[in-house]
Amino acid sequence: MPATRPAPPDLELKKAPTQARAVETYERILAACAELLGEVGIERLSTNLVCQRAGISPPALYQYFPNKYAILHELGTRLMQVQNELLTPWAVPATFQLPETDFAASVADLFLKTLALTEHMPAGVWVTRALRAVPSLQSVRNLSHDQVTDMLLLPFMSAHPSADPARAKLTIRLAIDALYAAQELLFDDPSLDAEAVASTMSEMVAAQLCRLRG
Template sequence: MTKSKPKDVPPGKRKRSTREKLLDTAGELLAEFGIDRVTTNLICERAGVTPPALYYYFADKYEVVVALGKRLMDRQNEALERWLDRHLDGGIRAYAENTLELLRETAEITEAEPGGIWIERALHSSPRLEHVRIESHRYVTDKLTEIYVPMLPGYPRELIWLRMRMLVEFGYVATELLHAESGMEREAILAETAQMQRLATLAFLD
């Protein structure tokens, strides 16, 4: 019986597969060793690829971590967009009352990502990486502002943006306590964060 010839994998799919494998591996190593001890050679060795394969996509390990950060932020932002669509008909009050849902989903996405917790920490600890976090948080702020402005005709856009920017930053910092503070219960952190964001959002309606 003649064996069928293996189908050729389109070059684009091969490249994407290798890139994702490198990112998954780098995330796992980040969790094991921390950003200072991770090297491109270590990533290649664990991923089972040659250094030229890694350098096809990334100039150095910081570019790898930047890509990890952008992938994580993109996945979190996709959850935000789904949440905004889900509660659009309920207006400001619906968003305020369902903040816990978004916080929980965002935390779960981070925890499911290879090295997700350590990626977040790296985005805070390195000046070479913080732009990824800031750009993503500004994107989230812009999305929220875009939704809220038509619902709040009495408020200047600049004030809405400022409040949203501060709430976004607070939400991310507070949820990072889930993995940084052993003396606080997970649900207590999520619930208290949601309540504080709820009150700040409802203040628009006072």
């Protein structure tokens, strides 16, 4: 008889903090988890360790989070949101109308800015790894990439209305995942030249998107 798969962990926030003291406790939990994640890794991280670091009791933590994965889910969601905010001034029709060389340079610049932002976020690199390594957290990344795809498709189609929207959407989504994977590679192998990776990846992305301009 095949073994049954364990149920995925509950990622739902139990309640949102409203009063100032509750918000302060909530933020201390997130900060403690981020600190510990970089120190002990995903597997050794526990809610007990988070409570000890935050200086709170387990019941205080469990008011908001059912387990460590729910805390990581919140950290991952915040990281994705901050990363995506970099796209807002970039994701305009004028960007997608740039000559291929200039467009590639703008993608490379955005890639390096996102890389630097992630490295400077508290446990940003470790949160990125958690979103890849923990199956229940992968939806955070997938949802964010879906949202970014839609965000970029609109200005692309505005700049190039004769392009095939389905092909453009697929190409944009693949480009997002490829660029994200390249950033993860840089986190895993710091010996690689970040600027060389950014240049190579951006040229690949630019070539594919420019072919769709029509």
